[in-house]
Amino acid sequence: MPELPEVEVVRISLDTIICGLKIKNVDILNKKLRYIISANVKKDLKKQKIISVKRRAKFLLVNIDNNKTLLIHLGMTGKIFILDRTKKVTFKTSFYYYSNFLRKHNHLRIKFFNNLELIYNDVRKFGFIKLIKTNDLNNHSNLLNLGPEPLSKSFNFKYLKFKCLKSQKNIKNFLMDQKYVAGLGNIYVNEILFKSSINPRKITFKLKDFEICAIVKNTKKILKKSIKEGGSSIRDFKGTSGQDGYFQQSLMVYDRENQSCKKKTCKGKIKKINIGNRSSFFCKNCQK
DNA sequence: AGGCATGTTACAGG
DNA sequence: ACCTGTAACATGCC
Numbered sequence: 588m589p590e591l592p593e594v595e596v597v598r599i600s601l602d603t604i605i606c607g608l609k610i611k612n613v614d615i616l617n618k619k620l621r622y623i624i625s626a627n628v629k630k631d632l633k634k635q636k637i638i639s640v641k642r643r644a645k646f647l648l649v650n651i652d653n654n655k656t657l658l659i660h661l662g663m664t665g666k667i668f669i670l671d672r673t674k675k676v677t678f679k680t681s682f683y684y685y686s687n688f689l690r691k692h693n694h695l696r697i698k699f700f701n702n703l704e705l706i707y708n709d710v711r712k713f714g715f716i717k718l719i720k721t722n723d724l725n726n727h728s729n730l731l732n733l734g735p736e737p738l739s740k741s742f743n744f745k746y747l748k749f750k751c752l753k754s755q756k757n758i759k760n761f762l763m764d765q766k767y768v769a770g771l772g773n774i775y776v777n778e779i780l781f782k783s784s785i786n787p788r789k790i791t792f793k794l795k796d797f798e799i800c801a802i803v804k805n806t807k808k809i810l811k812k813s814i815k816e817g818g819s820s821i822r823d824f825k826g827t828s829g830q831d832g833y834f835q836q837s838l839m840v841y842d843r844e845n846q847s848c849k850k851k852t853c854k855g856k857i858k859k860i861n862i863g864n865r866s867s868f869f870c871k872n873c874q875k
Numbered sequence: 876a877g878g879c880a881t882g883t884t885a886c887a888g889g
Numbered sequence: 890a891c892c893t894g895t896a897a898c899a900t901g902c903c
Contacts, residue, residue, distance in 0.1 A: 590882090661882090664880090713881095763882095774881060866879085866880085
C-alpha cells in the first residue's frame with residue numbers, strides 16, 4: 588500500500604490501539620517475505636508489552652519493552668489488520684476492510700491478552716518483519732542511509748538546494764531516492780512535481796530557487812493533506828467502512844494518462860512516460 | 876496473453 | 890569509492 592502518508596496513518600492507528608497491550612502469543616503463518624521472518628520473533632515477543640509505535644520514512648518501528656524493536660516495512664502490498672475476537676460476527680478493523688479471501692496472504696499474527704489480534708498480510712511479499720535491538724536501530728542497514736523526513740524542519744530550501752546542485756539526476760528520480768528525502772514514492776512524487784509545475788525530467792542542478800522552494804512547500808502540503816484524509820495512495824484502499832480513500836479522489840496526475848489536466852486554466856492532457864523504470868505522469872503544458 | 880503495479884536492493888558498468 | 894541504470898523479487902488485475 589504504502590508511501591509515507593499511508594504508513595503514518597497505520598502508525599497513528601496502531602499507536603492508539605496497541606500501546607500498552609501485552610502479547611499473549613505470536614504465530615508465524617508464512618515466514619516467506621522479502622526476508623524470512625526469524626523464529627526469534629515468536630520467542631522474543633511472547634509476554635512482552637508494546638511501548639510505542641513510531642515511523643521512520645516508510646518503516647514502522649514497534650518498540651517492545653525488552654529493549655527490542657519490531658521493524659516492519661509494508662513493501663508494495665503489506666497491510667495490518669486489528670481484529671477484535673470478543674465480537675463474534677464483526678471484526679474491528681483499523682484501516683482496512685478485512686475480508687476472508689485475503690486470509691491466504693496472512694504472514695504473522697500477534698495475539699494480545701485482551702483478545703485483540705494484529706495480523707500482517709502481504710500479497711506480493713515485498714515487505715518484511717525483523718526484530719532488532721532498539722539500541723542498534725540507528726545503525727541498522729535498512730535505516731542507515733535515509734535522508735531527512737520530508738515533514739521535518741531539516742527538509743528545507745537550504746538543504747534541498749545544496750543537494751540539488753551536487754546531483755546530476757533528474758528531479759523525478761532524485762525525489763524517489765530515499766537518501767535525499769525519505770518516505771516519498773512514485774505516486775506522491777508525481778503529484779508534488781505537478782503541483783510545483785516542474786517537468787519530471789528536469790535535471791536538479793538546473794532548478795531555479797523558486798522551483799526548489801515550491802518542491803519543499805508542496806511536498807509538506809500534499810503529505811499533510813493526505814495524512815489528514817486518511818492516506819490512500821493505493822488502488823485497493825478501503826476505509827474502515829469500505830469507502831475509497833479520499834486522497835485517491837484528489838490525485839491530479841497519477842494514473843490519469845490521456846485525461847485532461849485538472850488545472851482550470853489549462854487544456855493540456857496528462858502524458859505518461861517512463862523514467863527509471865517507473866511511470867511518470869505529467870502535463871506537458873503545465874510542467875515545461 | 877502480456878504488461879503493469881504503491882518498494883527496495885544487489886549487481887554491473889562507468 | 891562514487892554514481893547510474895537495470896533486473897529481480899511474487900502475485901493479481903486489466
